[in-house]
Amino acid sequence: QVQLVESGGxxxxxxxxxxxxxxxxxxxxxHYAMGWFRQAPGAEREFVxxxxxxGGRTYYADSVKGRFTISRDDAENSVTVYLQMNNLQPxxxxxxxxxxxxxxxxxxxxxxxxxxxxxxxxx
Numbered sequence: 001q002v003q004l005v006e007s008g009g010x011x012x013x014x015x016x017x018x019x020x021x022x023x024x025x026x027x028x029x030x031h032y033a034m035g036w037f038r039q040a041p042g043a044e045r046e047f048v049x050x051x052x053x054x055g056g057r058t059y060y061a062d063s064v065k066g067r068f069t070i071s072r073d074d075a076e077n078s079v080t081v082y083l084q085m086n087n088l089q090p091x092x093x094x095x096x097x098x099x100x101x102x103x104x105x106x107x108x109x110x111x112x113x114x115x116x117x118x119x120x121x122x123x
Contacts (some may be wrong), residue, residue: 002026002112004098009117016121020083022098022114029079030088033104036074036083036117038094048096049083050104059104063091088121095119 008020020036032062049070050059058070069084091102095116103109 002100004100004112004114006098006114009096010122011122014121014123016088017084017086018088018119020085020096020098020117020119022079022081022083022088024079024081024098025077026113027100027112028077029100030073030074031116032100033110034070034081034101035039035080035099035101035104035110036070036081036096038092038096039093039116040094043094045097045107047076047107048106051081052104068100072091085119088119090121090123093119093121 003025032086033052036048039043039045047061051070051072059117063077071082073080095118098114099110099115100112101110
């Protein structure tokens with residue numbers, strides 16, 4: 001059974017930083033891309049960042065380039081994925097999801113999702 005559990009969300013003032021973590025278990029994650037998506041109230045889920053298989057390429061949404069960094073630490077049947085978020089802005093406020101799958105940029109290509117962790121940035 002594949003599980004993804006996010007943590008690290010919270011409230012921060014504009015300009016601050018947070019580090020999200022995603023603990024995954026139940027598959028050989030190093031064969032799959034790991035991604036972060038976010039969804040603000042009333043908006044569609046949007047791509048934030050992804051890293052394809054262990055040691056592979058990284059991808060970022062234009063809105064977070066230079067501010068967010070994704071990394072992953074793979075083990076045999078588990079993974080921890082991090083999203084370091086710096087210089088946070090109110091527009092970054094959303095529920096952040098971790099996902100695992102065969103895609104990179106597109107949500108429908110991911111087959112497993114976590115429950116999400118809330119990030120709130122005040123001005």
